[in-house]
Amino acid sequence: MQESSILLRDRDGDGILRLTLNDARRRNALSEAMLEELASAFAEAGADPSVRVVILGANGPAFCAGHDLKEMTAGREASDHGRGYFTKVMAMCSGVMQAILNCPKPVIAEVTGIATAAGCQLVASCDLAVAADTAQFSTPGVHIGLFCSTPMVALSRNVGSKHAMEMLLIGNMTSAARAAEIGLVNQVVSADALRETTLAMARTIASKSxxxxxxxxxxxxxxxxxxxxxxxxxxxxxxxxxxxxxxxxxxxxxxxxxxxxxxxxx
Incomplete structure (x- = not known):
């Protein structure tokens, strides 16, 4: 399969597949195209016996800024004011999050920059997460009149109810250190050590049956x-x-x- 320019696929050896969000211009937003690529990549990883662990990382200053709001706004031009389009995109996004959980291979998020809204949901959906100390997380929908209801599903299954509600109701940025305290990420390391720390974790897991x-x-x-x-x-x-x-x-x-x-x- 030809590699997509917005989602890179690389092998790090030892059965480790690295998927890299590569649409920095749009802050690695979960556009329709990105969601399609992720769905395909996780389906392929799950079926490939040579893949033992998946690392999900990103290029650019943002890990993932959530849904592509320009695409979503354009969807309002339909005669139903976007209901059909919004329903389709939410189903696509929910499908990707469930594909990560249903993938038989452990998935590790490697987070730099910001992970907001559905981007935070993406981190929460992964089995493990390692973050750079400069990473930040938020579910900021309340700032624009759109409660982060679908990110809430993954978030509330990773952190305590009051911590989840704090992020959802206030919408402010949460530091990497705080994210580790509440259980959203496993480890926080310097940006320079992030890749090797994630790889070390992946190699340890890949050595198992x-x-x-x-x-x-x-x-x-x-x-x-x-x-x-x-x-x-x-x-x-x-x-x-x-x-x-x-x-x-x-x-x-x-x-x-x-x-x-x-x-x-x-």
Missing amino acids: SMTLATGKRAFYAQREMPLAEAYDYASRVMVDNMLARDAEEGIGAFIEKRAPKWHDQ
């Missing part, structure tokens, strides 16, 4: 939505199936024998 990672990621998001007893029943079934898998037998055997495991990814 991809079967185990896919099993665990799927189970994590599934059980989170269940009542406690149902979650334990579900997780117990997952654990039994996992114990019967070839890599669990190999990993436990390697631990007992004090040797490095040889994964078969099954």
Whole structure:
């Protein structure tokens, strides 16, 4: 597939795929074109056995500024004043966020600059996030009369209710350090150390059994939505199936024998 100029695809070795938002002129906005590229890239990554971990980064001063408001405004020119167009774009965006969660490969956001509105949603939708100490996050829709309702879904599943509501109701920028305090990102490092820190995390994850990672990621998001007893029943079934898998037998055997495991990814 020919590489899109607005979404770059590179291999960092060790089964690590790097996706880079590359539309700095529009502050890496989630335009229709960008959403289509992201949907395609995550579908391909999920189906490619050579990909073990995905890093999502960005070029330019902004990680992602959210929806392309110029595109959204142009959509109002339709006879329905944009209802059909807005419905389509929201479905596309929601689909991308769910594609990240449904991708069997762990996804790490590597954040520089600002991540606002749906851009903040993008970070929150990733499994892990590492941010430069200069990064900032916000859900600023209230400033323009548009509550960040779809970003709220991912945000409220990452941080506590009061922290999420603070960001949603006030709309001001949240520093990288504060984002780490409330659980929106995992680590904050200097901009110079960001790429290597993210790569080190990705390499550590990539060294594990991809079967185990896919099993665990799927189970994590599934059980989170269940009542406690149902979650334990579900997780117990997952654990039994996992114990019967070839890599669990190999990993436990390697631990007992004090040797490095040889994964078969099954």
